[in-house]
Amino acid sequence: MNLRLATCEYPIDHLLSWAAWEEKLRRLCTMAAGQGAVVLVFPEYAGMELASLLPEDECADLHGSIRRLQPIRDAWLAAHRALAVELGVTILAGSYPWECDGVFVNRAWLCTPDGRTRWQDKIIMTRFEREQWHIHPGECLQVFDIPGATVGILICYDSEFPLLARQLCESGADILLVPSCTDTHAGYHRVMLSCRARALEQQCFVVQSPTAGTAEWSPAVNVNTGKAGVYTPVDIAFPDDGVLACGAPPETAPWLIADLPLSRLASVRRHGQVRNAADWPEQFRVKLAARD
Numbered sequence: 001m002n003l004r005l006a007t008c009e010y011p012i013d014h015l016l017s018w019a020a021w022e023e024k025l026r027r028l029c030t031m032a033a034g035q036g037a038v039v040l041v042f043p044e045y046a047g048m049e050l051a052s053l054l055p056e057d058e059c060a061d062l063h064g065s066i067r068r069l070q071p072i073r074d075a076w077l078a079a080h081r082a083l084a085v086e087l088g089v090t091i092l093a094g095s096y097p098w099e100c101d102g103v104f105v106n107r108a109w110l111c112t113p114d115g116r117t118r119w120q121d122k123i124i125m126t127r128f129e130r131e132q133w134h135i136h137p138g139e140c141l142q143v144f145d146i147p148g149a150t151v152g153i154l155i156c157y158d159s160e161f162p163l164l165a166r167q168l169c170e171s172g173a174d175i176l177l178v179p180s181c182t183d184t185h186a187g188y189h190r191v192m193l194s195c196r197a198r199a200l201e202q203q204c205f206v207v208q209s210p211t212a213g214t215a216e217w218s219p220a221v222n223v224n225t226g227k228a229g230v231y232t233p234v235d236i237a238f239p240d241d242g243v244l245a246c247g248a249p250p251e252t253a254p255w256l257i258a259d260l261p262l263s264r265l266a267s268v269r270r271h272g273q274v275r276n277a278a279d280w281p282e283q284f285r286v287k288l289a290a291r292d
Contacts (some may be wrong), residue, residue: 002259003148006037007209007228009247009254010094013210014052018072021050022079032255033087033158043209044106044122044156044181046094047076048221062133062219066097066104073098077109077117090146092177092209095122095155101138104272108153108179112146122155123164133220134289143171144210149262156180159194162201166280169202174265178191180226188226192194196242199231203269203277205244205260206231212254235272237264 008028015021050072051065059065061273073096082095091111098107098121106122106129117229121138122129129135141164144151152168152175159165159178168176178195182188188210195206212224227247234242248256269277 001148001263002261003038003175004036004257004259005039005041005207005230006032006035006255006257007041007207007230008032008043009210009212009228009256010046011213011224011254012046012049012211012215012224013213014215014217015049018053018075021053024077027081028254029087029089029091031252032257033089033275035252035255035257037089037255037257039090039092039146039151040094041177041207041209042094042179043211043273044095044108045097045221046179046211047073047096048218049094049215050076052217053217056217057194059217060219065218065220066108066133067099069097074195077111080109081111081117083102083114084113085115088113092153094178094211095179097135104133104134105138105140106155108155110144110146110153112149118142118144119157120153123158124161126157140230141167141171143168143173149175149260151177153177153179154198156182156191159191159198159206162198165202165204166199169204169277173204174262175205175207175260176202178206180208181211181221181224182226183223185225191226192229195229196231199242200234201276201280203233203235203265203272203275205262205265207258230252230256230258230260233265233268233276234274234287235268235274237261237268 152173
């Protein structure tokens with residue numbers, strides 16, 4: 001069984017109105033669904049694009065801008081939910097700085113065709129989020145059953161920590177969705193290489209969606225670097241380098257469309273040249289020998 005997925009290299013634009021954002025979201029989702037995608041993945045902090053609707057001095061305020069985004073967050077989520085129902089697709093909305101009990105978390109919402117909305121908070125903060133932006137870490141991971149698959153979400157930096165991915169895969173996730181936002185090539189490569197490593201280790205699919213372009217009006221998402229990617233186990237019946245697809249081609253930009261052969265995962269985990277996922281616990285029986 002194949003699952004067609006679309007992951008977005010999402011261009012951060014300066015929006016002229018709420019209606020312009022709604023039109024952009026509808027156009028993108030309709031484009032991906034029209035190509036047969038049933039899962040649509042948007043990147044980390046795509047919600048910060050809405051700060052461009054604020055007065056200039058407010059959208060340039062690193063802390064003030066996320067407070068001003070809170071009154072429109074329910075309408076933002078409702079727009080994604082409505083499109084998921086209308087188009088019959090699952091949408092991972094781009095993450096949003098979400099206020100909870102007086103602090104802000106980096107929250108990604110998953111909207112399914114039956115109208116349900118569920119969320120995953122980022123677990124481990126980057127230095128910028130922790131030291132300058134004061135975004136707080138989430139406390140738990142979740143696994144989500146969606147039509148055709150079971151998925152987990154690792155937001156950007158979370159993908160660089162193998163035990164987070166392991167928990168999700170041990171709980172049944174076959175696909176890890178990695179919305180990302182990186183301002184340097186080094187940052188993009190850290191996340192991309194981590195995605196590939198997690199796919200190899202857990203013998204699962206890992207899907208990265210990055211922000212793209214520049215937004216000089218924003219101190220949070222002013223520079224965005226990266227490529228969308230879909231990564232697989234490195235074994236029989238999968239690409240030799242574990243790269244199923246990378247970089248949205250011009251004819252489908254900003255979407256990267258990929259068919260995920262889910263039925264191959266169970267086979268490679270049982271009969272592959274190696275059994276990384278099954279052999280994972282063996283590393284914990286080894287103790288470091290004392291130095292002479």
